[in-house]
Amino acid sequence: MEQPLPKSWSIHTRPEIIAKYQILERVGSGAYSDVYRARRLSDDLIVALKEVHDYQSAFREIEALQMLRNCPNVVLLHEYFWREDEDAVLVLEFLRTDLSAVIRDAKKREGGVRVGEVKRWMLQILCGVDACHRNMIVHRDLKPGNLLVSDDGVLKLADFGQARILMEPGFDGDNNQQVPVEQNIGYQEYVPPPLVAVPDAHSLPNQGCNNQAEEVTNREEYLRQLVELKAKRHAMDEADKETNTNDGYSSCLATGTISDIDDDPLKSSYSYEAEEGGNDRTGALTSCVGTRWFRAPELLYGSIDYGLEVDLWSLGCIFSELLTLEPLFPGVSDIDQLGRIINVLGNLTEEVWPSCSKLPDYRTISFAKIENPVSLEACLPNRSPDEISIVKRLVCYNPANRATAMELLNDKYFNEEPLPLPVSELHVPLTKNDHDEDSPGGWNDYDGMGSDSDFDDFGPFNVKTTSSGFSIQFS
Template sequence: MTSFRSHAEKHNEEVYRDYKKDRKVGEGAYAVVYLGTQISTKKTVAIKKIKIGQFKDGLDMSAIREVKTLQELRHPNVVELMEVFFHKTNLNLVLEYLESDLEMIIKDKSIVFTAGDVKHWMLMTLRGLDHCHRNWILHRDMKPNNLLLGRDGQLKIADFGLARDFGDRGRQLTAQVVTRWYRAPELLFGAREYGYGVDIWSTGCIFAELLLRNPYLPGNTDMDQLETMFRALGTPSEAEWPGISLLPSYVSFKFYPKTPQRLLFTAAAPDTLELLESMLIYDPNRRISAREALLHPYFFNKPRPTPLEKLPRHIRESPEEVRLKRKADTLATMDDDTKRVARVLDFKAV
């Protein structure tokens, strides 16, 4: 036992000495994220420092889940956990560094992106999510700023602090997960038993946000979130969603008819709307799975997904400034149909 501990401590010290923190790039309630460097390879990394000492029972469960989950998952569209090491009262997660996220691209109105761009981002998101679900892991916080983008255009799902394994029938889970705007209706009604459908709903909201360049269902409170949802998608009935009235926090809402999505997503092709609507079905048992979504005609019809190297990417202009930009000649090479869709998606003429 002593020999094993000594070996583990030696390995931890070697890993610690191989990384240095360069500057802070983000901070949350329980963790600080640094831009760092692996000294032996000169590779840029992200180092997430979690303060163990501030939790009375030791290590925060979200940190344990994140480490456990990322050690199990290896996929091109899931962020890679490179190393884990302790230092003083901190747990440090060394993650691959990606320069930006999908939220930054959506909010930057100087960037014009096309239907093909949206298709490739959705393709990568669903591939990563399918890998999670096939390994019985729910992400439980899918949103644009948890979808990171590398310099090569690759998209990777990140931040698994709320992730949880699923699949055991009758297992009780908390409903207090997922950022509100992306939270599935069963969670808002207090469901304690749920599956992959909660991640699919969130992904549908992300899909809609990419098409609109604005959040799709931005509620101010949980009740307002449901109201916003029902105004957009209609108030669900027991016939449409069997068992809805039996959910723990169910309350009756004013009846709203379903608004034809064509009126809002005016530039979207029929296959785009069909896939979107299959992700945003109220009854989670009827909601499409990630694997089924990947086989949807949307991904095989024109326009084709934009090649990875031509997707909008960030350009680092100074150590303190990162902006996102499409190469100047990219739009000039698009065919006429793609240009037309791009104009409408951005609500501006190119």
């Protein structure tokens, strides 16, 4: 049954939208966006209208989706509407379910997800992530709820509201030249030259997935045609600063008294982010991104020097969940999240990651020595050595050791029997929310399940004063 339409919402009063689309129902609502199912009047195509209330999220999503427009495993942006003093409205292809629904449905079926199905889902996810990373786009919020699935089984990455376009260390955004650097400062956001005009936003150029042969030309062309939208971003920086929380190092320690928002796969993902980029030409990143269960340990320790590798950690958590139908690290708070990771992988030391001591909160947050870690093998019972190997190549402390999406696409696992099933043979649930009402589990219980304080959830701890401040030891 369709929900009544709240006529007070601005999307219903915008003539440029209602002239082209009939809004049928609201299918998702959150703090940062509302999603509607709509019909395009010109050809009756069913689409999703995503009204984004946060400027930064809208800008990032439009920018990323335009660059990935021709990628088959990334949700398609048909067009968008954006005027001064109005929320952006993105017109996206409508996909009625997602991978979290696939997992929920598989838990109710005998046999779960067949190996051939697991391989096909994995391959589609890897293709989408590889397309992002080839374009130096880090998604920063990969999770089953953001992997949408079409009726015919095609999986597509969605919700790019936290995505960032990065440049490698030593890349000078002003002149497109490599310059020497004294140390590895991590990836930086790709920021174009300052802009002076604030015209209305228009459509951006189509960008394919693999136009590497004309990389420099495409970059210059992209900058020229993106200039109008970038101008809007700079003009609105001051307004953004008033509405964003300045979190500094947003590690699990910094967010120790903040509860995560309940996860809703149809709404824009939460983020307690400081102003990123803005007038700061270095394009500094923030650590508090992504949904807790899929957040890399470097983020939990407060790193703002990360890159594409945070997506790879998330991939490992997603693959593990596909294999076991249970989340790998279901932390009830950020501190608990870090503790669960350490209980499985063992303590984070310089031996396993030589640069870990440089993490902002590494010496502030410490855990008792884990003599016998659980191990990933124990978390993946009854799975093949190849399947365990893939997860281990992604869920590892040192980001430099994580396998890239391209490396995994060429892994022998996908060329051995049983082979990946054709997309047409994948089991797709009837609806996104097809689950037992009485079930105590379910995707909506995955996040935000804790007290207001991370420390209360994790148990006894000691606080010690140090020369630089304090440290917290968890037992």
